[in-house]
Amino acid sequence: MKCLSRTEIQEFIDKEFEPSLMTEISDHIEKCKNCSSLYKQANDDKALINRLLEDDKSVDKDLPIPEFIPPVLYEKKKNIFRLIPFVVAASIIGFIFLFKPARIPVSEPIPEAEMLMYEFYDGQDLNKMWHEKSQILILQDEQGNVIQSIITN
Amino acid sequence: MSFDEVYKKHYRELIRFSKQLNHSTDRSEDLVQETFIKFYLELGKNNSIQNPRAWLYKVLLNSFKTQFAGEKKELQIMETLDDHNDMPHDLQIDFFNGEKQAIVLKVLDTLPDNVREILVLYNNGFSYAEMAEIMEISPSSVGKTLVRAIEKLKEILKLHYHEMFEQN
Numbered sequence: 001m002k003c004l005s006r007t008e009i010q011e012f013i014d015k016e017f018e019p020s021l022m023t024e025i026s027d028h029i030e031k032c033k034n035c036s037s038l039y040k041q042a043n044d045d046k047a048l049i050n051r052l053l054e055d056d057k058s059v060d061k062d063l064p065i066p067e068f069i070p071p072v073l074y075e076k077k078k079n080i081f082r083l084i085p086f087v088v089a090a091s092i093i094g095f096i097f098l099f100k101p102a103r104i105p106v107s108e109p110i111p112e113a114e115m116l117m118y119e120f121y122d123g124q125d126l127n128k129m130w131h132e133k134s135q136i137l138i139l140q141d142e143q144g145n146v147i148q149s150i151i152t153n
Numbered sequence: 154m155s156f157d158e159v160y161k162k163h164y165r166e167l168i169r170f171s172k173q174l175n176h177s178t179d180r181s182e183d184l185v186q187e188t189f190i191k192f193y194l195e196l197g198k199n200n201s202i203q204n205p206r207a208w209l210y211k212v213l214l215n216s217f218k219t220q221f222a223g224e225k226k227e228l229q230i231m232e233t234l235d236d237h238n239d240m241p242h243d244l245q246i247d248f249f250n251g252e253k254q255a256i257v258l259k260v261l262d263t264l265p266d267n268v269r270e271i272l273v274l275y276n277n278g279f280s281y282a283e284m285a286e287i288m289e290i291s292p293s294s295v296g297k298t299l300v301r302a303i304e305k306l307k308e309i310l311k312l313h314y315h316e317m318f319e320q321n
Contacts, residue, residue, distance in 0.1 A: 007296040053276040065164045
């Protein structure tokens with residue numbers, strides 16, 4: 001019998017061969033150093049996987065098994081859960097609209113000096129007032145050229 | 154075996170299998186519930202299921218693939234095992250904190266999907282024929298895929314979990 005590949009060794013460990021072939025392979029492994037080494041390695045690998053995942057198995061020993069929910073009830077339950085986000089969103093929007101505080105226009109009180117100014121100017125022609133109060137000062141040189149003009153009010 | 158017997162016998166292991174695939178308790182419960190509903194309906198059609206356990210695993214795995222195929226995992230999948238930078242940094246910290254359960258899930262997460270699936274199924278005691286049926290691959294390729302998966306797992310453990318590996 002020729003030497004086995006790593007895959008064949010794995011299949012041997014997992015008892016995937018016919019019983020007669022299993023015996024033949026077993027005899028070969030006993031005699032062959034290479035295959036014996038591969039066999040030991042493959043066994044170690046299997047133990048490693050078991051060790052790695054075994055703890056994971058032990059975790060769910062106490063997991064309670066819920067009652068099976070028949071298809072019709074399960075669909076109903078799922079549909080109810082699907083509606084929950086919509087109901088919550090609608091409730092929040094409704095709450096905001098129902099309890100939204102009425103907006104009261106906020107106005108700053110007008111200072112007294114400003115009030116007096118408005119009273120003073122009330123009903124008057126502001127343009128005319130400006131012209132009446134303004135004084136125009138024109139500075140000229142000896143030849144009569146305007147050097148500067150100043151408007152005061 | 155009646156539906157109730159199958160349900161009670163395999164509920165817990167299916168929850169664990171589902172958690173190993175998607176990490177979420179809520180999603181696992183939904184996946185398992187939906188799997189059993191399919192099983193219930195299948196029995197209702199008077200279709201005989203020769204191997205209920207393998208059937209349930211197959212249906213659950215397919216449902217998982219259909220529902221969560223587009224979702225990104227929380228942890229990045231390691232593209233190349235040679236690159237240390239691809240390994241989530243906190244894995245090593247977790248090891249030293251002794252959170253083995255978390256490590257197992259994270260180690261599984263770093264493996265490509267088919268590698269993770271075959272290792273979990275193998276550890277759950279399925280035969281090569283059953284694994285081929287569940288994963289929908291050729292029975293003759295199970296041995297090779299399994300050995301490749303073991304090598305990949307060992308590579309990760311050698312790189313990042315020397316302590317765990319050396320216990321072997």
